[in-house]
Each structure stands twice: as C-alpha cells, then as structure tokens.
Amino acid sequence: MSQTLEVRPVQQTVELSGPPEAVYTALMDAQQHAAFTGLDAEIDAREGGAFATCGGRNSGYTLVLVPGRRIVQAWRHRDWPEHHYSVATFDLAPMGRGTRLIFTQMGVPADGYAWLDEDWRTMYWGPLARYLAMRRRG
Template identity: 40%
Template sequence: MTIHQEITIPASPAAVFEVLTSSDKFAAMTGGRGADISSEEGGAFSMFGGDIKGRNVELVPGERVVQAWRSQAWPEGVYSMVSFALSKNGDGTRVVFDQSGYPEEAHDMLEGGWQMMYWGPMSEMLSGK
C-alpha cells in the first residue's frame, strides 16, 4: 500500500523545507510537541514527543526530503519511506508526498493524519493565520 498526496503550501520551498528539517520550527508547527531533527543526511530524528522516529535518507534544501519513518506503535524494525518533493507553484510550494512500506492496518490513520498533523498546521503556520 502507498499514500500519494499533492498539496500546495502558501510559502516558499525553502520555508517548507525548513519546517520539515528544523527541530524548533517543526515543534512550533505541532503546538510545541517535542522534536529533535538532525539537519544531516543519515541523521536521526524524533518528532511528536518521540511518537515518530527515523533517519534522514536524502536532504536537498528547498527540493526534497526523504526519510525512513516509523511510528512507535508499529512492530520493532518496521520503517516506511516518506518522500516530500518540493517545487515552486506561484506564490506557494507544491508538495508531492509519497509514503510506502507501512503496516496495512495503519493506512487509514496515516492517510488522514498527514492532512491533520502536517499540511493543515504547516499551511496555517506559514501563511501567518
């Protein structure tokens, strides 16, 4: 199973990239839930107070973030691959998001969770609303 979503965020690709890769900005987007995100390829991250952990696989500033990503609720050793492809779209950023390799029973929660936990809060934070 895979999840594919395409969203437009009202900010520059650099600003979207920064939220995805900055501990402070990510924590601000999530209402202060703890985040420790390495800015290096191969570096570890922990988000949402430790509920989500993984490693950065590829970081191309303003263009792409690829992560091996897992929920602490999943069986030990199970990681999914998430990819955020960023491109300028008018005054905003088009995000093409893909996720694969997650437990089948997590599909519905994940599919809705990206909008609720990422795209909505990120759009709100970066638009200044």
C-alpha cells in the same frame, strides 16, 4: 516461518503558501517543526541524521536532503512492528508564490493506513499551512 506484513503507500499532494525553502526549513528545523505541530521534535538535519517528532511518536533517519527541493526519510511510528520502517519522500516544487508538496510514503502497514493518511492531513499539512501563512503575515 515469518508472516509477511501487508503494506500500502500513502500519496498526497498539498499546496502551501510559502516558498519551497520555507517549507523545507519548517520540516527539517526542530524548533519550527515543534511550532507548527505543537509537539516536541528533535531533528539532526543532515543526511544520516536521526529524528524524533510529534513527541517521540515518529522517528527514523534522514536518507537524502536536497535543500528546498527534497527530503527522503526512513520513517516509523512507535506503534508499528519492531524494526519496520517506511520510506517517506517530500518533493517540493515552486508554484506561483507557494509550494506544491508531493508526499509519498512507501511501506505503511496496511492496518495503520487509514489513520496515518488522515494524520498527515490533520497533524501536518493543515498546521503547516497555517504556520506558513502566519509567518508570511509576520
């Protein structure tokens, strides 16, 4: 008999100083992704395309792409149980001259929730905000 994995969702809203198209591109372009995280990224930016980010720590497949508006991915961390994927959704909406990013990640193993919730804030949203602000200043 297999044991059921306890999961919980990560839900975060972030306000970024760049248009939705710039946020979308930074998340889906391997070079820009590596530039803002400081870690290697390989991203096939097509529906069904594979990705590996943060030096291979995170990997998965892109399920839905709506340029400038939405990214949905089957996403996993290398330390999770084998074959366990979450579903990560990045919804982008214009907000003045910036973007409101609503992030939801369903199916996160409960024992990894705390560090993952914090890592999205410190490894992604903070560096992404700085990256976008730097690009705007040119």
